[in-house]
Amino acid sequence: MNKMKKILYSLLVALCPLLAFGQIDGETPKPQAGTFFLTNAKIVTVTKGTIAKGSVLIQDGKIADVGANLTAPSGAQVIDLNGLSIYPGLIDSGTSLGLVEVGSVPETNDNVEIGTVSPQMQALTAVNPNSVAIPVTRVSGVTTVIANPAGGLFPGTAALINLVGYTPDQMYAGFKGIVMNFPSSARRSNFDRRTDAQIKEAADKAMKNINDLMDKAKLYADIDAATDVRYYPEMAALAEVVKGNTTLLIEVNAAADILEAIKWVQERKVKAIFTGVLEGWRVADKIAAAGIPVVTGPMLGMPTRGSDRYDKAYANPGLMAKAGVKVAIRTSDTENVRNLPFNAGFAAAYGMGKEEALKAVTINPAEIFGVADKLGSIEKGKSATLLVADGDPFETKTNIMHVFIDGYKIPMTNRQVRLYQEFLKRDPGLVK
Amino acid sequence: MKKIFFTIGLVLTGFTAMIAQTKKGSMLIKGGTVITVTNGTLENTDVLIQDGIIKQIGKGLSAPSGVKVVDASGQFVMPGIIDAHSHIALDAVNEATSPVTAEVWTGDVIDPLDIGIYRALAGGVTISHAMHGSANAIGGQNVTLKHRYGTMNPDDLKMQDAPRTIKFALGENPTRVHGRGNNIQPRSRMGVEAVIRNAFSEALQYKDAWAKYNAEKGKKGARPVPPKSDLRMQTLVDILDGKIIIHCHSYRADEIYMLIKVCQDFGIEKLVFQHTNEGFKVAPELAKYTMGASVFADWWAYKFEVYYSTAYNAAILMENGVVTSINSDSGELIRHLYHEAGKTQRYGGLSDEQALSLITINPAKQLGIADKVGSIEVGKQGDIAIFSAHPLSVYAIPQMTIIDGVTYFDIKNDRDDMRLAVSPTEQVEPIFLSEHDHKCMQDTEWLFGLAEHSHE
Numbered sequence: 001m002n003k004m005k006k007i008l009y010s011l012l013v014a015l016c017p018l019l020a021f022g023q024i025d026g027e028t029p030k031p032q033a034g035t036f037f038l039t040n041a042k043i044v045t046v047t048k049g050t051i052a053k054g055s056v057l058i059q060d061g062k063i064a065d066v067g068a069n070l071t072a073p074s075g076a077q078v079i080d081l082n083g084l085s086i087y088p089g090l091i092d093s094g095t096s097l098g099l100v101e102v103g104s105v106p107e108t109n110d111n112v113e114i115g116t117v118s119p120q121m122q123a124l125t126a127v128n129p130n131s132v133a134i135p136v137t138r139v140s141g142v143t144t145v146i147a148n149p150a151g152g153l154f155p156g157t158a159a160l161i162n163l164v165g166y167t168p169d170q171m172y173a174g175f176k177g178i179v180m181n182f183p184s185s186a187r188r189s190n191f192d193r194r195t196d197a198q199i200k201e202a203a204d205k206a207m208k209n210i211n212d213l214m215d216k217a218k219l220y221a222d223i224d225a226a227t228d229v230r231y232y233p234e235m236a237a238l239a240e241v242v243k244g245n246t247t248l249l250i251e252v253n254a255a256a257d258i259l260e261a262i263k264w265v266q267e268r269k270v271k272a273i274f275t276g277v278l279e280g281w282r283v284a285d286k287i288a289a290a291g292i293p294v295v296t297g298p299m300l301g302m303p304t305r306g307s308d309r310y311d312k313a314y315a316n317p318g319l320m321a322k323a324g325v326k327v328a329i330r331t332s333d334t335e336n337v338r339n340l341p342f343n344a345g346f347a348a349a350y351g352m353g354k355e356e357a358l359k360a361v362t363i364n365p366a367e368i369f370g371v372a373d374k375l376g377s378i379e380k381g382k383s384a385t386l387l388v389a390d391g392d393p394f395e396t397k398t399n400i401m402h403v404f405i406d407g408y409k410i411p412m413t414n415r416q417v418r419l420y421q422e423f424l425k426r427d428p429g430l431v432k
Numbered sequence: 433m434k435k436i437f438f439t440i441g442l443v444l445t446g447f448t449a450m451i452a453q454t455k456k457g458s459m460l461i462k463g464g465t466v467i468t469v470t471n472g473t474l475e476n477t478d479v480l481i482q483d484g485i486i487k488q489i490g491k492g493l494s495a496p497s498g499v500k501v502v503d504a505s506g507q508f509v510m511p512g513i514i515d516a517h518s519h520i521a522l523d524a525v526n527e528a529t530s531p532v533t534a535e536v537w538t539g540d541v542i543d544p545l546d547i548g549i550y551r552a553l554a555g556g557v558t559i560s561h562a563m564h565g566s567a568n569a570i571g572g573q574n575v576t577l578k579h580r581y582g583t584m585n586p587d588d589l590k591m592q593d594a595p596r597t598i599k600f601a602l603g604e605n606p607t608r609v610h611g612r613g614n615n616i617q618p619r620s621r622m623g624v625e626a627v628i629r630n631a632f633s634e635a636l637q638y639k640d641a642w643a644k645y646n647a648e649k650g651k652k653g654a655r656p657v658p659p660k661s662d663l664r665m666q667t668l669v670d671i672l673d674g675k676i677i678i679h680c681h682s683y684r685a686d687e688i689y690m691l692i693k694v695c696q697d698f699g700i701e702k703l704v705f706q707h708t709n710e711g712f713k714v715a716p717e718l719a720k721y722t723m724g725a726s727v728f729a730d731w732w733a734y735k736f737e738v739y740y741s742t743a744y745n746a747a748i749l750m751e752n753g754v755v756t757s758i759n760s761d762s763g764e765l766i767r768h769l770y771h772e773a774g775k776t777q778r779y780g781g782l783s784d785e786q787a788l789s790l791i792t793i794n795p796a797k798q799l800g801i802a803d804k805v806g807s808i809e810v811g812k813q814g815d816i817a818i819f820s821a822h823p824l825s826v827y828a829i830p831q832m833t834i835i836d837g838v839t840y841f842d843i844k845n846d847r848d849d850m851r852l853a854v855s856p857t858e859q860v861e862p863i864f865l866s867e868h869d870h871k872c873m874q875d876t877e878w879l880f881g882l883a884e885h886s887h888e
Contacts, residue, residue, distance in 0.1 A: 342775075396774035
């Protein structure tokens with residue numbers, strides 16, 4: 001018996017190094033910082049035209065230089081792009097990325113908190129930097145997204161995040177806004193079986209609730225300025241809105257609601273961005289006149305009314321842009337935020353035009369979120385957040401060859417790619 | 433007397449409408465880039481359709497007298513798109529009352545007024561497979577529709593010459609509805625296999641009982657008692673006899689492999705897998721033993737059984753020789769299947785022809801209608817979609833959709849409001865902010881309050 005134990009023990013000892021090797025077999029590429037010189041590229045700067053053949057120097061996480069006649073500094077890693085195109089990283093202005101992992105598994109959903117008034121809840125806190133969907137998303141050239149909390153009247157504070165980093169703070173891209181769901185006179189979906197009267201009653205009640213809250217927040221802000229007040233995080237968050245320090249992201253979609261929301265924003269004198277805005281085309285001139293920027297999408301959606309032309313969702317951003325609204329595009333998605341460029345492509349095809357659609361996923365959101373000094377175009381001094389493609393990034397046929405986020409060269413792989421590599425030619429095949 | 437004639441007249445009109453042939457048209461589509469899918473792409477080529485059938489493909493064809501000419505110069509002409517998995521134009525989707533409901537048929541609940549049909553046409557889709565939902569291990573029978581929008585008669589939408597198909601479902605949906613919802617088998621993937629094997633075994637007994645009865649019946653002096661007729665059992669017998677194609681909702685590789693083995697044991701060869709997110713893991717088996725897999729371009733992670741998916745699924749399946757199609761399962765996605773097919777070029781680098789086969793000839797094969805539709809070939813039905821640019825480009829806009837030589841969508845002439853009827857009780861037109869367009873689990877909401885979920 002003793003002998004047996006000894007044999008087992010020595011077997012275990014012998015196996016240990018093998019097991020250890022098993023764990024570290026294979027290489028896992030990591031995002032890589034450094035000085036990179038991307039050369040021989042077509043550079044679509046978005047804000048300063050297109051350079052037919054030029055270079056971009058990436059240093060200390062920033063675009064250190066852009067131009068037609070640059071030379072690589074010594075020590076830079078030179079990447080000859082041989083005619084490929086450089087675009088700014090794409091920004092999705094509304095997602096649940098990082099907050100939701102598997103839609104139908106509640107344990108993995110961190111975007112909805114209990115209660116209807118929780119503006120202080122921080123989406124950034126709940127962003128999982130290791131979400132499997134993040135590497136799946138960023139290889140498409142989507143580098144930066146808004147992570148949105150959801151539900152209730154004030155579900156929480158949304159955050160703009162870059163899709164690189166190991167902590168939420170490393171990912172944070174410089175904008176936070178409080179989400180507000182504007183009371184809706186429309187049905188949530190075709191499962192919403194309430195009568196028109198019930199819908200109106202609910203909307204009126206919600207509106208009164210919001211107004212009471214805002215009045216209270218104003219009071220809180222006034223008292224706060226004079227003296228110390230009791231801990232009241234909801235009011236502390238809303239007081240910043242009242243004072244004009246924090247922007248409201250107001251989700252509003254039906255035409256009548258948009259008009260109400262415009263009036264409300266003007267009366268309350270708050271800084272606001274409208275989100276959703278699916279029926280924006282119906283009242284586009286009013287939105288433009290109010291000067292409120294818009295985040296809209298998804299483009300790949302249905303018309304809101306049976307009587308609407310079939311392509312209204314595709315055409316909506318273009319119609320708003322033509323009326324003079326500053327438009328950014330969102331997917332409203334989680335795991336398929338990678339479809340942002342295709343959403344922009346549909347908007348482009350149905351009236352927005354390629355140039356304006358590109359702005360709607362680059363410089364426009366950067367300006368709307370107040371981070372245009374860092375993101376949204378290929379300019380000297382901005383964050384090195386960009387993509388390299390072998391064609392138009394909105395086309396499905398185009399391959400995204402490189403992605404840089406905040407100066408990090410992103411490994412162009414993820415679990416979906418690894419599954420492809422393993423199973424394209426499975427071994428054993430049909431017979432072992 | 434007049435009244436009687438009037439009544440008889442009305443009845444007769446109704447009756448003729450029921451049996452009337454659907455409309456067949458003639459047209460000459462001139463000068464387009466014709467993507468035949470099966471025989472290459474032909475520049476500056478004409479397609480002549482007469483009485484609903486493609487009669488000629490070639491250069492410089494002239495229109496027979498009375499045949500209208502459609503100018504397609506500078507445009508792309510492809511076969512009408514076929515969606516192998518849809519729930520549009522259906523009034524009900526799930527008969528979620530039993531793990532086996534082979535006796536019901538979506539062909540009984542066609543809604544010809546669904547605006548979704550027109551929206552699909554506006555995406556170049558001419559045929560959809562209107563399926564039962566995925567609540568039951570053995571669901572109901574499906575119906576293949578031609579999108580002849582404009583009729584009030586549900587029968588006009590049926591593709592009469594399409595073979596019968598039936599919905600099966602594995603994994604989370606049937607185990608959730610029946611096991612966790614109603615506390616009956618199946619609650620696990622073991623139970624799903626058991627339910628299916630039990631059903632087929634019972635069906636064999638049923639078949640045997642009838643065979644015995646029929647053999648006895650003719651004999652002199654014999655007075656056999658006929659077995660109780662049972663439509664559920666008879667439908668299962670028809671599957672065993674190869675008269676019905678199984679279209680099985682599935683996600684995980686193990687459950688796909690399970691059903692392949694069950695079908696082998698019962699001698700069933702007509703088997704197509706739907707969704708098949710992990711089909712890429714059993715691609716060699718799918719290639720050898722089935723009629724293929726109908727998949728999403730990129731859907732994943734909306735539920736746990738699709739967490740380990742890859743957008744390269746279609747490409748892996750194609751490279752392994754599986755007959756592969758891309759479907760919508762959604763009233764929204766059906767409108768841009770050409771775009772979904774295009775994604776296989778980013779995820780796996782499929783050629784134009786391979787990518788387009790995913791939404792034309794391959795789904796036709798899976799529905800058993802590839803001899804009639806799915807490519808532009810002489811002798812096939814005149815189902816055509818015309819695009820402004822190459823249909824795999826994100827900038828392509830569908831221009832015209834034609835079924836049996838009749839135009840059902842024309843971007844230049846159609847009104848904005850294409851509804852056939854409006855609700856008489858609705859005073860204000862409802863606004864739907866998020867169309868619940870994924871209907872595989874429709875009619876089971878009462879069990880779980882699914883209203884907030886966007887995909888199933």
